Amino acid sequence: MFVLGLSVARHQTWTERRATLQDFPLTTVSTLLLAGIVTYLAWIWGAPVQGLATVTALIILAIGFYDLTREFLERQRMRNESQFRRQLRQLESESDGESALKSRLQEGLELLCQTLNVPGGFVAIRQGDEFIVMVSRFSVPVGSVLSKSLVACDDVTEPHSDQLPLIALLAPSFEGPTQVAVVGIRRPRSRMEISSGNLELLAEASDHIGTIVTLSNVQSGQENRISTVIAESQQKADEINSATEDLIDSISRDPDVDFVKLVEDGLRHLPDTITLGQSPLAAILGVEAETHIERGKELQQLLINSIELLKPSEKRPPEPLPRIWYNHAVLHDAYVEGVQNREIMARLYISEGTFNRTRRNAIRGMARLLVEKISA
Numbered sequence: 001m002f003v004l005g006l007s008v009a010r011h012q013t014w015t016e017r018r019a020t021l022q023d024f025p026l027t028t029v030s031t032l033l034l035a036g037i038v039t040y041l042a043w044i045w046g047a048p049v050q051g052l053a054t055v056t057a058l059i060i061l062a063i064g065f066y067d068l069t070r071e072f073l074e075r076q077r078m079r080n081e082s083q084f085r086r087q088l089r090q091l092e093s094e095s096d097g098e099s100a101l102k103s104r105l106q107e108g109l110e111l112l113c114q115t116l117n118v119p120g121g122f123v124a125i126r127q128g129d130e131f132i133v134m135v136s137r138f139s140v141p142v143g144s145v146l147s148k149s150l151v152a153c154d155d156v157t158e159p160h161s162d163q164l165p166l167i168a169l170l171a172p173s174f175e176g177p178t179q180v181a182v183v184g185i186r187r188p189r190s191r192m193e194i195s196s197g198n199l200e201l202l203a204e205a206s207d208h209i210g211t212i213v214t215l216s217n218v219q220s221g222q223e224n225r226i227s228t229v230i231a232e233s234q235q236k237a238d239e240i241n242s243a244t245e246d247l248i249d250s251i252s253r254d255p256d257v258d259f260v261k262l263v264e265d266g267l268r269h270l271p272d273t274i275t276l277g278q279s280p281l282a283a284i285l286g287v288e289a290e291t292h293i294e295r296g297k298e299l300q301q302l303l304i305n306s307i308e309l310l311k312p313s314e315k316r317p318p319e320p321l322p323r324i325w326y327n328h329a330v331l332h333d334a335y336v337e338g339v340q341n342r343e344i345m346a347r348l349y350i351s352e353g354t355f356n357r358t359r360r361n362a363i364r365g366m367a368r369l370l371v372e373k374i375s376a
Contacts, residue, residue, distance in 0.1 A: 101216045105209065106135040112205050113137055113185065116198050120166070121185035124151060125213055131182055139166050139186055151182040154353040156203050159184075169194065171202045173210025175323055176349045181206070181213045197257045204361040214323050259284070263367040266303055267335045273297050285370060306366050306373075307331045320349050327362035330355065 105123050113121055120138030124131035124146055131146040140146075150161055156171045166186050173181035183206045188194055194202075262281045269275040276282065277289075277296030285302060289295040310328040321329055326348060333339040333347070345355045 101212070102135055104212060108205065108209065108212075109135050109137055109183075112183075112202070116185060116188060116194065116202065118168075118185045118188050121183065122167075123181060123183050123209060125181045126179060139184065140164065146182075151184070152179060153182075154351065155357060156199055156206075169199075169202065171206035173206045173213065174350065174354045175210060175214045176320070177351055177354070180210055180217075183209060200257075200260075200360060200364060203357050204364055207357065207361045211323050259371070260364055260367045263303075263370060264363050266299065267331065267363065267366075270300060270303060270335045271338070273300055276300055285374065303366075304336060306369055307336060309369060310362070310365065319347055321347070326350075326358050327365055330359050331362050331366065334359070 109121055109123055113119070120136070122133050122136040122140045122142075124133045124140075124144075126132075126148075129148050131148065131151050133140050133142050133144040133146065136142045150159070150163060151170055151172075153170055153172050156169055159167050159170055164184065167184040168187040169185050171183040171185075172179045173183065183202070185202065262279070262284070266276060266279055266281045269279070273293055273296030275296070276299045277292030277294070279296075279299065282295050282299045285299065287295055287298045287302065289298055307328065310331065312324045312328070316325065316329075329348060330344060333344045334341065341352075341355060345352060348355070350358070
């Protein structure tokens with residue numbers, strides 16, 4: 001048995017190039033166990049001819065168990081390597097990433113059209129100086145190429161060309177100062193114009209789509225970083241899923257316009273506990289205290305805590321901040337720290353139009369969060 005073990009170890013090390021410590025403990029335990037059983041039976045039976053035959057059979061069985069154990073470990077190792085290679089192929093394959101991105105955008109577009117009661121729309125992603133229609137619903141065909149001059153805009157606006165006759169409004173998506181995508185929708189079925197609340201919702205949805213597109217581009221650009229590819233890919237996938245959930249949540253749970261205005265007014269008077277104590281927002285949120293000053297302090301702390309809940313992670317990264325941090329950064333810097341708007345725009349490297357749109361979207365998101373707290 002000792003010579004057999006040496007020969008097997010030598011074969012694994014020099015022929016198969018395998019680490020013998022990987023399977024040596026299991027094979028040793030199983031072989032010694034069966035060898036002990038054989039020795040005990042041989043001693044009990046006095047080693048007659050029948051006993052010798054049994055010993056021979058058990059030795060063969062021991063070798064068979066050893067081979068089964070080695071085969072199990074080999075298959076496990078091959079399975080782990082296969083899973084690792086499959087993850088690398090998924091990350092390096094542009095078609096797989098594009099398919100996942102299309103699925104997420106299509107889901108968001110369908111829900112957006114249903115919520116705004118419009119028959120259709122499209123989402124186009126920037127590639128170079130052109131925009132490629134990635135997903136569509138009863139509007140511009142998928143794969144259509146749109147020129148930059150046709151869809152470039154700073155805020156929600158009507159198309160300036162007759163090349164998009166079915167489209168009523170265009171909503172841009174930005175990464176910093178660069179427009180990375182555009183969302184187009186058709187006219188609503190039940191009315192001629194879209195309400196201001198739905199315009200805000202459209203702008204917020206386009207902002208979330210910009211985050212999804214940006215994160216997807218970052219993920220696809222990491223294919224050459226083999227050492228950290230799995231961990232970073234999973235992190236970016238989680239962020240994309242989070243951004244997608246934010247997009248679906250922003251469309252499906254649209255807060256009341258008046259409530260959004262109350263939240264915005266509360267943020268503007270965040271340092272003033274006297275004004276906050278007299279605000280109708282305190283009564284709506286169920287803030288109770290003996291005096292209006294104490295009620296204002298309670299509401300102030302509630303608003304600050306709600307702003308902190310918008311943080312994507314515990315530690316704020318160095319500037320320039322990723323797009324996923326925009327909502328928290330705008331509200332925290334503007335209302336908690338009292339930083340001037342132009343300084344915030346400089347920190348985020350964004351234009352004034354993008355800043356205003358981001359602030360509106362962030363306030364709506366915070367209002368939605370407060371509504372959920374009330375309903376809980």
